[in-house]
Amino acid sequence: MTDELMVQVTAFADAASAGDPGTPVPTCPDWSLRDLARHLGRVHRRVAETISGAGDRLIPHDQVADPEPPVAPDEVATWLLAGGAQVVSAVTSAEPERRVAGFSGPARVSWWARRMLHETVVHRYDAEVTVGIEPWVGVGPDLAADGLAESLSLLDTFGERRAALAGSGETIHVHALDEASCEWLITRGAGGVVVEQRHAKADVAVRGPAAALFAVLTNRCSVDAVPGGLGTVEVLGDGAVLRDWLRVSGL
Incomplete structure (x- = not known):
């Protein structure tokens, strides 16, 4: 490392x-x-x-x-x-x-x-x-997936301390397609955020290459403006749930 x-x-x-x-x-x-x-x-x-x-x-x-x-x-x-x-x-x-x-x-x-x-x-x-340099050239799926996992673990850790992250049960499924077992379910409960590494149905699913997801979920770019070299991100379900999550979850 x-x-x-x-x-x-x-x-x-x-x-x-x-x-x-x-x-x-x-x-x-x-x-x-x-x-x-x-x-x-x-x-x-x-x-x-x-x-x-x-x-x-x-x-x-x-x-x-x-x-x-x-x-x-x-x-x-x-x-x-x-x-x-x-x-x-x-x-x-x-x-x-x-x-x-x-x-x-x-x-x-x-x-x-x-x-x-x-x-x-x-x-x-x-x-x-x-x-004006193309971002993250050479950042492979394994590094990006671990970065995504680490960023989600921080949200899990600090969820109870950040009232804005709480919700009324909204769920977000995150799926990195180029790394095995890189799936998470984010649940915005009344007491804070719970992040679980598993596949599940959710209000909204966001999926794509790990690097593209990492960029989107750390608020480096929007879903529809991912730099071409990182791949594309697909959103399935209630896009408003994802947009609100991105609004409050930036670290």
């Missing part, structure tokens, strides 16, 4: 350093390309320092070492690669099952490794569409 993380950090760094730092990021309203680079670089450093340190508290973003990307665009990539390397070093130096600070309590080091991989993949998409 750490090798794949550096592949994705490199792709992000290439894109984030290829354009005007002031260019608005269409998938992250109110952020410029520099803001996006700053965010991911700080996240990497924050997690690396949390794992490498005592691990009993999540280091605040504004307290990480070297928190600002260089002014010179040609140095931004080096700064981003350094942050990614810090994560890899921290993860590989720690026991995978060791518990350190997480978002809402202790989290395993292996959980953070996966979280950082997919945080980077998603923001790679943001950077690439900002500078």
